[in-house]
Amino acid sequence: MSATDTPPAPPAEEAAPARPVRGRSLRKRLVPYWLLLPGILWLLVFFALPMVYQASTSVQTGSLEQGFRVTWHFRTYADAFADYYPQFVRSLLYAGTATLLCLLLGYPLAYLIAFRAGRWRNLLLVLVIAPFFTSFLIRTLAWKTILADGGAVVDALEGLHVLDVTSRLGWTEDNRILATPMAVVCGLTYNFLPFMILPLYTSLDRIDPRLHEAAGDLYATPAATFRTVTLPLSMPGVVAGTLLTFIPASGDYVNAELLGSTDTKMVGSVIQSQFLRVLDYPTAAALSFILMAVVLLVVTVYIRRSGTEDLL
Amino acid sequence: MTQQQTTGGDVRLTGISKAYGSFTAVHPLDLTVPQGSFFALLGASGCGKTTTLRMIAGLEEASTGTVSLGGTDITALPPHKRPVNTVFQSYALFPHLDVTENIAFGLRRRRVTSVRERVAEMLELVQLGDFARRRPHQLSGGQQQRVAVARALINHPQVLLLDEPLGALDLKLRRRMQLELKRIQTEVGITFVHVTHDQEEAMTMADTVAVMNAGRVEQLGSPADLYENPRTTFVANFLGTSNLIEAEIVSAGTDVVVSAGGGTLRLPGSRCPAPTPPGGRLLVGIRPEKISLAPATDAEPAADGRNRVTGRITESSFIGVSTQYVVESPAGKALQVYEQNVEHRRGLAPGSEVVLHWDPAHTFALDATQDMDAGVQSVEDAA
Known part of the structure; x- marks a missing residue:
């Protein structure tokens, strides 16, 4: 190996120009690992260690006064699940509904931005991201005003008798939206919509518009073109978008806390209050792991079913 | 269906x-x-x-x-x-x-x-x-x-x-x-x-x-x-190569006689654009492969009745099947000539004085009001 075909060496290597070839190639082979190191360290300190710590917490018993000790008390898991399974079911239900709404609202918008927006494309993309300029908390609080009793939204929906229908379905109560499941789902949908739109946009934008022309040329109606060409090719975006929406939404507690009531608590709220108010650390840790397992299971089944492993 | x-x-x-x-x-x-x-x-x-x-x-x-x-x-x-x-x-x-x-x-x-x-x-x-x-x-x-x-x-x-x-x-x-x-x-x-x-x-x-x-x-x-029979300079230049020579009509009839670059050329009247009054202008065209080359030193380089133009070879490139020459002459700065490589030709090196001659029947004429270079080099695929 001559000096000319070696890429610029890191400073350490300059000091040893006369080193034998083997030493050099070994150093070169180690470069990728050095580059990995910062990331690995970060994950180790802020992901792996806390996970181990939480796992151990979840099998401890004791109290704040006497201290907690690892007693391999797996009953905590069973008890936690038995006590809080309604919140689990609710979490998955709300997150699932919000994800579906995000998909229904986000897909047409992403499609429009990708194929029809022309020179407005960048502006629209900025508008999609614009909510991130304000804090998550403030935006959620704003929804409190939007959905407030006697507000324009409630009045309009009441006038259209929509609230009668939603009340019958159990989504709203007594002609109000705030503190009902509908409010929580609305908040979740709003907050996670950009996470749906952006991956959808990315995968739609990658589709060559000439494929649409080709499909039309081959006797596909616009609807058939969408069904047979656009939708299948945008599946990676659909999968990525639903995961980016569903996973954080199912663990979210801010929307349930601010827009919901005690009847709409999600598992995130429970974990938060177990940690910070009840100070029952083992139960909180166990709930976290159960949530993780459930989400992992749902996601795995979903990816398998959507058949997009090779597209991801 | x-x-x-x-x-x-x-x-x-x-x-x-x-x-x-x-x-x-x-x-x-x-x-x-x-x-x-x-x-x-x-x-x-x-x-x-x-x-x-x-x-x-x-x-x-x-x-x-x-x-x-x-x-x-x-x-x-x-x-x-x-x-x-x-x-x-x-x-x-x-x-x-x-x-x-x-x-x-x-x-x-x-x-x-x-x-x-x-x-x-x-x-x-x-x-x-x-x-x-x-x-x-x-x-x-x-x-x-x-x-x-x-x-x-x-x-x-x-x-x-x-x-x-x-x-x-x-x-x-x-x-x-x-x-x-x-x-x-x-x-x-x-x-x-x-x-x-x-x-x-x-x-x-x-x-x-x-x-x-x-x-x-x-x-x-x-x-x-x-x-x-290209009808416009664009077609003449875009499809293959054409030598276009600016000429003035001397006499019209079954054969049209034109003067160009100090000499005269003849072409069939049927290959001229409609009005051909004496004194009018024309672009006379001839395809490179229709032209024959002879060294100017030859006593009688071409038979009578053929169009003749004298010039000097400025470039020659051998491409196997044929040799392509560029000839500078009073009629045109860079006339293209393709000669089949049937036998070795003497006296056709760059710098030699030559006579170009061709059958008048192969000559065509175009309306002189057009851009002479329309369609030239617009084919990216020269191969």
């Missing part, structure tokens, strides 16, 4: 044009493509040939005029309702479908039965039987091109539109695909409308060529007719 569809009729464009805002891509043009013919739209990029094709396909809405197919007006029909199919320049194969499903796409949309047999037949025709289950990205450019052709042909369209289908292929493969497309066209007998910027490609494949320039059809005819 069955094979009977192919017994459609002519494609007729009437006053069709396309404008994008203030830019006119295609000026109103009338064009008839006879059924079963191999028709080429030839022109440099941006001349409106692809836009014309897309208007036939319905992918572009015509600003004015009508498109009809076998007597039926199809101007208002969306692409999926037109009995035409397109082979796109980039092929536009569906990346998520394998070769079989790409080819079957049109049949499935029309709910045709016996898809499997017809796909198999088509794979046979384009010789891709072994690749039925491959995805497009696993195929070479030439194979993708054949899938694109098969995907369009399987629908038995009345007209197959080809939009520079060979543009992405390398030269050798392009030559092979030209022959293959020609074979397929003869075999299936469908009307092909082929858009290309490669004059050689158009001439090898098509029965009729329409040369387009700046949104207009400059001339339409068989390849040989266009080559031998």
Whole structure:
């Protein structure tokens, strides 16, 4: 190996120009690992260690006064699940509904931005991201005003008798939206919509518009073109978008806390209050792991079913 | 829909044009493509040939005029309702479908039965039987091109539109695909409308060529007719090479005599643009391969009755089959001459004084008001 075909060496290597070839190639082979190191360290300190710590917490018993000790008390898991399974079911239900709404609202918008927006494309993309300029908390609080009793939204929906229908379905109560499941789902949908739109946009934008022309040329109606060409090719975006929406939404507690009531608590709220108010650390840790397992299971089944492993 | 569809009729464009805002891509043009013919739209990029094709396909809405197919007006029909199919320049194969499903796409949309047999037949025709289950990205450019052709042909369209289908292929493969497309066209007998910027490609494949320039059809005819009797400088220069010489008419009759570069040249009156009054100006044209060269030192270099021009060779390049000379003369600064390499010629090195001579019957003339250099060098593919 001559000096000319070696890429610029890191400073350490300059000091040893006369080193034998083997030493050099070994150093070169180690470069990728050095580059990995910062990331690995970060994950180790802020992901792996806390996970181990939480796992151990979840099998401890004791109290704040006497201290907690690892007693391999797996009953905590069973008890936690038995006590809080309604919140689990609710979490998955709300997150699932919000994800579906995000998909229904986000897909047409992403499609429009990708194929029809022309020179407005960048502006629209900025508008999609614009909510991130304000804090998550403030935006959620704003929804409190939007959905407030006697507000324009409630009045309009009441006038259209929509609230009668939603009340019958159990989504709203007594002609109000705030503190009902509908409010929580609305908040979740709003907050996670950009996470749906952006991956959808990315995968739609990658589709060559000439494929649409080709499909039309081959006797596909616009609807058939969408069904047979656009939708299948945008599946990676659909999968990525639903995961980016569903996973954080199912663990979210801010929307349930601010827009919901005690009847709409999600598992995130429970974990938060177990940690910070009840100070029952083992139960909180166990709930976290159960949530993780459930989400992992749902996601795995979903990816398998959507058949997009090779597209991801 | 069955094979009977192919017994459609002519494609007729009437006053069709396309404008994008203030830019006119295609000026109103009338064009008839006879059924079963191999028709080429030839022109440099941006001349409106692809836009014309897309208007036939319905992918572009015509600003004015009508498109009809076998007597039926199809101007208002969306692409999926037109009995035409397109082979796109980039092929536009569906990346998520394998070769079989790409080819079957049109049949499935029309709910045709016996898809499997017809796909198999088509794979046979384009010789891709072994690749039925491959995805497009696993195929070479030439194979993708054949899938694109098969995907369009399987629908038995009345007209197959080809939009520079060979543009992405390398030269050798392009030559092979030209022959293959020609074979397929003869075999299936469908009307092909082929858009290309490669004059050689158009001439090898098509029965009729329409040369387009700046949104207009400059001339339409068989390849040989266009080559031998160009009517504009653009056609003369775009199709092959022409030597154009500015000349003034001396006398007109069955033979027209013109003066150019201090000498006189003769040409048949029938090959002149309509009015030829003495004193008028003409552009006299002669193809490089029609000219013979003789060293000026030869006592009697050319027989009587031939057009003669004297000059000096400035460049010569040997290209195997022939040698190409550039000759500087009073009649033109850089006259091109192609000489067959039949025997070794003495006295034809750069710097030698030579006499160019050719049969007056091979001379053509063009209206002198045109730009002499129109269409020169606009073919990127000089090979």
